[in-house]
Amino acid sequence: MDPIPTNPGEDNPSHLHPITPSTPSTITPVPLPHLSDHLFNLTHYPNPLDSNPNYHPSDGFYISPHDVIQSHILHDLSAGAGAAASPAYHRAGPRRQIHFQPSEVVAAIVTCGGLCPGLNTVIRELVVGLWELYGVRRIYGVTAGYRGFYDGEAPVKLDPKMVHDWHKKGGTSLVTSRGGFDLGRIVDAIVDRGFNQIYVIGGDGTMRGAVKIFDEIRRRKLHISITGIPKTVDNDIGVIDRSFGFQTAVEIAQQAINAAHVEAESAVNGIGLVKLMGRSTGHIALYATLSSRDVDCCLIPEDPFYLYGEGGLFEFLYKCLKKNGHAVIVVAEGAGQDMIPRNPAQKEERDESGNLVFLDVGAWLKSELKRWWDRDHAGELFTVKYIDPTYMIRAVPANAMDSLYCTLVAHSAIHGVMAGYTGFVSGPINGNYAYIPVQEVAEARSVVDTKDHTWAWVRSVTSQPDFGKN
Numbered sequence: 001m002d003p004i005p006t007n008p009g010e011d012n013p014s015h016l017h018p019i020t021p022s023t024p025s026t027i028t029p030v031p032l033p034h035l036s037d038h039l040f041n042l043t044h045y046p047n048p049l050d051s052n053p054n055y056h057p058s059d060g061f062y063i064s065p066h067d068v069i070q071s072h073i074l075h076d077l078s079a080g081a082g083a084a085a086s087p088a089y090h091r092a093g094p095r096r097q098i099h100f101q102p103s104e105v106v107a108a109i110v111t112c113g114g115l116c117p118g119l120n121t122v123i124r125e126l127v128v129g130l131w132e133l134y135g136v137r138r139i140y141g142v143t144a145g146y147r148g149f150y151d152g153e154a155p156v157k158l159d160p161k162m163v164h165d166w167h168k169k170g171g172t173s174l175v176t177s178r179g180g181f182d183l184g185r186i187v188d189a190i191v192d193r194g195f196n197q198i199y200v201i202g203g204d205g206t207m208r209g210a211v212k213i214f215d216e217i218r219r220r221k222l223h224i225s226i227t228g229i230p231k232t233v234d235n236d237i238g239v240i241d242r243s244f245g246f247q248t249a250v251e252i253a254q255q256a257i258n259a260a261h262v263e264a265e266s267a268v269n270g271i272g273l274v275k276l277m278g279r280s281t282g283h284i285a286l287y288a289t290l291s292s293r294d295v296d297c298c299l300i301p302e303d304p305f306y307l308y309g310e311g312g313l314f315e316f317l318y319k320c321l322k323k324n325g326h327a328v329i330v331v332a333e334g335a336g337q338d339m340i341p342r343n344p345a346q347k348e349e350r351d352e353s354g355n356l357v358f359l360d361v362g363a364w365l366k367s368e369l370k371r372w373w374d375r376d377h378a379g380e381l382f383t384v385k386y387i388d389p390t391y392m393i394r395a396v397p398a399n400a401m402d403s404l405y406c407t408l409v410a411h412s413a414i415h416g417v418m419a420g421y422t423g424f425v426s427g428p429i430n431g432n433y434a435y436i437p438v439q440e441v442a443e444a445r446s447v448v449d450t451k452d453h454t455w456a457w458v459r460s461v462t463s464q465p466d467f468g469k470n
Contacts, residue, residue: 063093072087091433117248117393117399205355240441269373271385273384279334299331346359
């Protein structure tokens with residue numbers, strides 16, 4: 001592919017003025033890192049999609065650096081000229097010019113952290129997209145997370161034939177791990193192996209690692225692009241609408257809730273207790289509750305609860321049992337952690353990623369329920385059936401909607417990297433795919449707003465107490 005004359009700034013939004021005379025004052029474009037920020041005399045190439053038989057580029061096919069997506073689409077017209085400016089992110093998609101000669105690309109794909117539905121689908125779509133869209137032939141999978149760059153087995157050569165059915169499998173065929181982040185050794189290994197495109201799939205901790213790698217690459221002035229693909233089944237990464245695997249998790253959670261409901265309904269004074277994923281946020285518990293309509297109480301980290309006394313959980317459950325003969329509770333794993341007794345060692349215990357190790361809120365709550373009943377209702381029949389579907393949910397393949405998401409986010413990442421962008425994350429914002437600086441994604445959190453309409457909807461469906469007000 002022959003290079004074309006360089007036109008500085010054409011594909012680099014960092015060279016655009018933040019606000020131009022034609023830009024509404026309520027829109028603030030967010031600068032997006034580009035290789036040309038730390039490298040000079042980059043070569044431009046025509047996009048090979050021009051000659052791809054599956055594509056017929058026409059006017060509007062290629063994304064302009066002026067195309068942006070607003071983060072806030074709801075506006076108060078009464079605010080008039082005083083309305084706050086809304087951040088706007090550069091739209092994802094193919095650019096007319098690229099900065100990598102496909103024959104010179106050596107791409108590395110790595111998965112880090114815990115499992116999530118769709119991991120194998122994202123890997124597959126990255127491999128197939130690089131191969132079929134841009135003609136890249138040197139694609140490698142780094143095994144065992146970040147430590148796989150410098151320790152263990154050599155990267156695995158990937159091609160469409162190898163990954164053709166990976167989307168049907170749960171987990172990650174590249175193997176994953178937590179921790180193992182050694183910045184100097186990772187970047188040295190990237191350079192030694194000749195990688196010039198890095199695709200990192202992981203959660204917020206992984207994205208923080210990607211920020212450090214991006215900064216080190218810039219410091220060394222290397223011709224290497226790095227992009228993050230956010231993965232968190234909890235859906236706790238901010239800025240983007242949702243992360244892949246979330247819809248699958250909510251769907252599979254229904255099976256556990258249905259089983260808990262059957263168990264509770266089939267017993268005298270039966271309680272079905274389901275613990276769902278959600279360390280710092282209760283999105284899965286919330287949407288599973290709304291989807292089920294069989295849940296009597298949804299407990300999440302954002303809404304602290306208490307057990308005894310007026311307006312407490314046990315008073316509410318007793319009323320449910322007297323009215324319906326059974327009750328179903330859904331609790332997010334991060335809820336109630338401050339109420340569970342810990343010994344000194346447990347207060348300090350951390351996992352490989354440095355997170356505080358949570359105790360099992362489901363097992364603790366089951367024990368507290370039995371203690372309450374034995375104390376206040378001795379001699380009456382009572383049953384608690386506890387179901388923890390965590391690993392069942394994490395290990396399944398992505399459903400249809402998440403599978404489609406995986407394709408779109410993978411292809412968006414490829415288009416951005418080939419265009420020379422770096423230090424960014426691809427994801428949907430208000431239904432449109434955009435490029436967001438990885439630094440911003442690593443810092444932003446998505447939590448349940450217990451003052452908004454969605455949480456009010458939960459309380460109207462369950463009739464549970466307003467613990468905060470009580």
